[in-house]
Amino acid sequence: MADTAHPAHTADTADTADTADTAGTAGTADTARVGIRVDRDSCVGSGACALFEPEFFDQSEEDGLVVLRAREAGAEALPALRRAASRCPARAITLVPSDGQGSAGWDRSD
Numbered sequence: 001m002a003d004t005a006h007p008a009h010t011a012d013t014a015d016t017a018d019t020a021d022t023a024g025t026a027g028t029a030d031t032a033r034v035g036i037r038v039d040r041d042s043c044v045g046s047g048a049c050a051l052f053e054p055e056f057f058d059q060s061e062e063d064g065l066v067v068l069r070a071r072e073a074g075a076e077a078l079p080a081l082r083r084a085a086s087r088c089p090a091r092a093i094t095l096v097p098s099d100g101q102g103s104a105g106w107d108r109s110d
Contacts, residue, residue, distance in 0.1 A: 032075035035098035038068045042092040049093060053084040057093075072098045 036056060045064035049057035056077070058067040073081065078095070085093040 033072050033098040034075060034078050034081060035072045035096040036068060036070060036081060037094040037096060038066045039090075039092045039094070040065050042090045043088075044090045044092075046089050048087040048089070049084045052087060053080050056081065057084060066092060 038057075043065045045059065045066075047059050047064070049066055050059045054069075056068070056070050056073065058069055059065065060067050081093075081095055085091075085095055
């Protein structure tokens with residue numbers, strides 16, 4: 001599976017990833033983070049992810065495929081990200097732990 005952000009949005013992705021959902025949790029060693037991965041090769045351009053979670057997903061104006069706006073988020077965003085992943089008809093969104101603690105609890109299910 002490809003782990004890509006749309007090239008035209010690389011700068012936006014980096015800015016958003018550094019600031020997404022960290023208020024009140026910065027500096028705590030046990031703050032869990034979730035990584036967000038998209039597979040543009042699998043994406044069918046339905047736009048469900050961008051419709052329900054525009055903070056994390058967008059659609060390319062060129063081809064209508066998913067554009068990843070943030071590569072990770074705080075654990076508090078996990079329910080919203082799970083909803084977006086479960087609504088993707090192509091299952092092109094994958095959530096992964098980014099805190100080094102393994103994958104328990106980070107599946108797609110609601």
